[in-house]
Amino acid sequence: MSGTLTLPALRGRLEADAPLGPQTWFRVGGPAELLAKPADAEDLVALLAGLEPAMPLTVLGAASNLIVRDGGVPGLVVRLPARGFGTVAVEADGIVAGAAALDVTLAEHAAAAGLAGLEFLCGIPGSVGGAVAMNAGAYGTEVKDVLDWAEVATARGVERLPAAAFRFDYRHATLPERGVVVRARFRAAPGDAAAIAARMAEIRSAREASQPxxxxxxxxxxxxxxxxxxxxxxxxxxxxxxxxxxxxxxxxxxxxxxxxxxxxxxxxxxxxxxxxxxxxxxxxxxxxxxxxxxxxxx
Structure with missing residues (x-):
């Protein structure tokens, strides 16, 4: 890797030759040439706007469904920190969550509010941004089934896109070029709290019994x-x-x-x-x- 990359000023954190292996669930892999953790969406947009077109860009979520190869990742790796991108807000008929919020956290907030339809997320070991970007799914439901909109940061700013704009397919979503999901809204419906809790317990039990x-x-x-x-x-x-x-x-x-x-x-x-x-x-x-x-x- 070159070691000669330059970036615009960042209010968040920037680290060269940053170890990535310890951040992945496999606990393997080489370093990022540069690892950026923007402070907020505005900081991320400024970062993306200042990137040279030829600079490789990789976005990491919870790094749960990922292999980082031993030679590391060239260019810029962006990882959104919980501070700035991890908020979760409950609404009457849905949940709005930052990209760094964990899927299980989203499911737990919905359950606590008596909102049904998002229980499947407690069985997905990832983050909201990654769930949107790969149309994550489990136990018969996928993100495409419950997503209202997602906000995506690009060099031009933050744009709110309806679910249809992502052209979801099996474990795939189409994002704008060099786009990073920063926030999303998932619809849910008022339900029976006991039934929601029971469904989540069933999912957790099934996952524990069948998966390592x-x-x-x-x-x-x-x-x-x-x-x-x-x-x-x-x-x-x-x-x-x-x-x-x-x-x-x-x-x-x-x-x-x-x-x-x-x-x-x-x-x-x-x-x-x-x-x-x-x-x-x-x-x-x-x-x-x-x-x-x-x-x-x-």
Whole structure:
């Protein structure tokens, strides 16, 4: 990485050669060439406006569904801090939340207010910005089903866009070029508090029982192919428990990769590629990564 990048003045924090691995759920990966944490949306807009067009830009959320490669991430990495981007406001028929607010926090605020329809978010280990950017979903509901609007910062300012503008697809949203989600509104409806609490408890219990939630993992590794379940294809190909260095296919859920301790990003990604090869050879079905992989190999 060049080490020669320059940025406009920032009221927030700016760090060169900033470690990213400890911030990811896998706990692997190299540094960011530059890591910026803007103070607020105005600070972020100024930052984006001052970037040279050729400067690589990467935006991180909670870094839960992510592999940072061992060589690190060139250019500028932006991560929105909770202070400035983590507020949650309850309204009569919905919740407005900053991009840095955790999905589970949003679900808990809705439940406390007796608002139904956002319970699924307690089963998604990420942040609001990431949930919008990847159309996160679980337990039969996706962000596209409940999003009213999201505000996106670009070099031109902050624009409020309706849900339809994001052209949502499976685990994908179309954002403006170099755009960063800063806030979003999710609609909900008054409901029975006991029923909402019971549904959230059911989701948490199901997740605890079926997923390696206490391991160093990145969530669901591969997208479910049309008409199939990725975990079942992986299991049928004999990959459950498969290892590469410190990386392993979870014994608990075959569509999860885990860092058993001391794994490198290359080992985790390489194991994923080995799984894809085995599944294709066994069933003829190609698996596509759901985990985001960024940076350069070492």
């Amino acid at each position: 939630v206490r391991a160093r993992t990145g969530g669901s590794t591969f997208r479910n192919p049309e008409g199939a379940k990725a975990w079942a294809l992986i299991d049928a190909a004999g990959c459950r428990g498969l290892r590469r260095g410190g990386a392993m296919v979870s014994e608990k859920h075959a569509n999860f990769l885990v860092n058993t301790g001391g794994a490198t990003a290359a080992e985790i990604e390489g194991l994923g590629e080995a799984v894809r090869e085995r599944v294709l050879a066994h069933s003829g079905v190609p698996l596509h990564w759901e985990i985001r992989r960024i940076g350069v190999a070492q």
